[in-house]
Amino acid sequence: MIETIKTIMLDFQETQLETGVPRRLRIETVHGKAAVCSDVRRSGKSTYMFQVIQRLLDSGVSRQNILYLNFFDDRLHNLRQDSLGLIPEAYYSIYPEKKNTETVYCFFDEIQAVLGWEPFVDRLLCTEKCEVYLTGSSSRMLSKEIATQMRGRALSWEIFPFSFREFLDSKGIESGGALTTKKRLLVQKAFDEYWETGGFPEVISLGRNLRIKTHQEYFHAILFRDLVERHDISHPKAVTDLAHWLVDNTASLYSVNNLTGYLKSLGHKAPKSAVSDYLEWFEDAYFLFTVRIFDPSLARSNTNPKKVYCIDHALVTSVSSGILINSGHLLENLIFTALRRLHQEIYYYKTKNGREVDFIVPIRGRPNMLVQVCESLAEPQTRKREIAALSEAMNELGLKVGTIVTRKDDERIKIGVGTIEVIPAWRFLFELPDVSE
Template sequence: MITILQEILLDFQDLELFSGIPRRLDVTPVQGKATVCIGVRRSGKSTFMSQLIQKLLDSGVSRQNILYLNFFDDRLHGLQQSGLGVILDAYYALYPAKKNSEKVYCFFDEIQAIEGWEPFVDRLMRTENCEVYITGSSARMLSKEIATQMRGRALSWEVFPFSFREYLDYLRVDAGDGLLSTKQRLFVQNAFEQYWAAGGFPEVAGLERRLRIKIHQEYFHAVLFRDLVERHNISHPKAVTDLAHWLIDNTASLYSLNKLTGYLKSLGHKAPQSAVADYLEWFEDAYFLFTVRLFDASLSRANANPKKIYCIDHAMVTSVASGILVNAGHLLENLVFITLRRLTPAIFYYKTKGGREVDFIAQWQDHPRLLVQVCESLASPTTRKREIAALEEAMVELNLPRGIIVTRHEEERIVLDAGIIDVIPAWRFLLYNPPFCTKQ
């Protein structure tokens, strides 16, 4: 195993780094803590690691002082038996003079593929002169359990596919820091239409529709089989696949465990409700599908009510869904959800006392709660009245002076007795951090 590890470590020394588009992630290494970047597979975590490595090289760090391993490399399968400690044996056998004398920068890609990685990294942080950077595609790397095993020696950041601003960076479109000129606005709006079609996965940016669909579908199957079936040793993978397709087809719609269990039963699957609950939890753990509960002070009441489902990427929905149930309104709602999810996991839907529904209520540190309604167009008087009434009623009940309606193209300010509703086109909502139109 040591010989194989040394070959991999030496291969990295000759590897030309692909740095890609600089990500707008405020990741700051902290002395004595491992830097953990987590997110859905193919969101750009490995490329972001390459960017961090390049910064180290540019600052004068020797390439030999960088230890990089990708744990999805099939050659590392034997580490599960030999133990992760052999990594240091292999490295210091190559560079013995660096032991206890020079700082080593350790980059471990998709380390969750190896069981028992937490004690190894913890020991590394305690006993070696090193900085540790980790990527993973499991939200469990944020959990209290991991924090306990790491004894507080880790700080985690989430990595999503390209935000709209990052997509603008890819297109080299200058969105400025504040007000846009007419020319800038036209460029941004044109870029949004491209983003609307392509989504945020870095690898599909700029590809024609046929290739984009093929790659999205490969991602879909990779998540299902590597992040669910293999990781959790699921004995009936067809049930998971059928469930994932149903959820994708019903993006931005309500579901209940009873409904999902009954659906799988109708297809001949013998998946109990507890198994379906596990599948949903594992989808979320893989940063693939997200569940949104009803906003309620009582957790039991919130869990008893139907929940809504969203996907990591709106364009992936169009590439995977059957196309029967998903419409542009659902895709827009999904896009708004992911924009909010970049800011906070505390996102709910709200139901007023009069039974009206508001798509999102989000809360995050140092900001008031934000009410967001999503509607493709307010051109229909009936639609306009319904959406405004729901938002106004929620504003009164929650004592919030402001609400937002995100549309595809429309923009206006509506002044009511309850407060102000800003109607914002999707490109502007994505370009600026809601609700205060500050730079992302």
């Protein structure tokens, strides 16, 4: 086996790196901790690892100091927990002069394929002069699990499908500098494409039918590999039916009680506790996200109805029945994922008069961000309702600025407590920072 590992390592030294579209994410390493990249399936974490490797090479690190293994390589199929120690042994048998003298950068892709890998990585960090980068499908590499299994020796980083600015990068459209008329038209056209295709890198260049088919394969892989197989669910149809209901009701309120009742109406015997587990597993797989009401009381926040969003708005259109989904819900989902890339804590807000604002985002050291999403303000009744909800929330929270994101409207509305910025979705996404500020 050691000879096989050495062959794979040497093969990598001659491999041309496929780095793809540079991601607007830069992971930072901490001495003695592994950097772990977790994501929904097919978000491009393996490609991102090649980008990290390329940056190291560009900074002067020798290719020989890069140790890369993909544990989905069939030649490593027989590698077991008790034989993982062969990896450093194989490496240092090739480069003995580097042991304890030079930093070795270890990249282990899909390491969850080997059961019990955590003690090996823990030992490697303790005994060797190295930096360790790990990736794996969300079925085994969830940040919650990593924090427990690695005893504090890991920092987790999230990778999402392409943001709008990364989508622009993939199209060769410069997102920096002045927004000239030509650039604005190019960005607006690109937004229309992004609206149709979503952000999964693999589907961007596909036609509609292939895109839908690919999205549906993602959906089933997440359900069966990240949930049913991993958690040994004995009634997978209940999970599938629940997932379909949640996707069909993207950007809508739900409660565990009504979901339990829904499954019961279909003949499933899933108790409330099981439904709660399913919801948590969906979130752990970066597939569906729950948003709670903004309330100082955690108990009230947990007992109030919650809202659900999907990892990708175009995935919703590909797998939903289409009966309940409308473009307003999809726009709200799109804005949620854009905010979620930057902020882990996102809530919805309900005013004392019962009016709802879609998102409130607490930002450390800065005023909370209030964002309302509405497809259009052209209808007078809609305009009045959306402005009233936002102005009430601003007044109650002591905020001077609120935002309404629409498909095309662009204006500034002065109200008693401050200003409401009405902004088209393309501009809102275009102006978001790459990382949380």
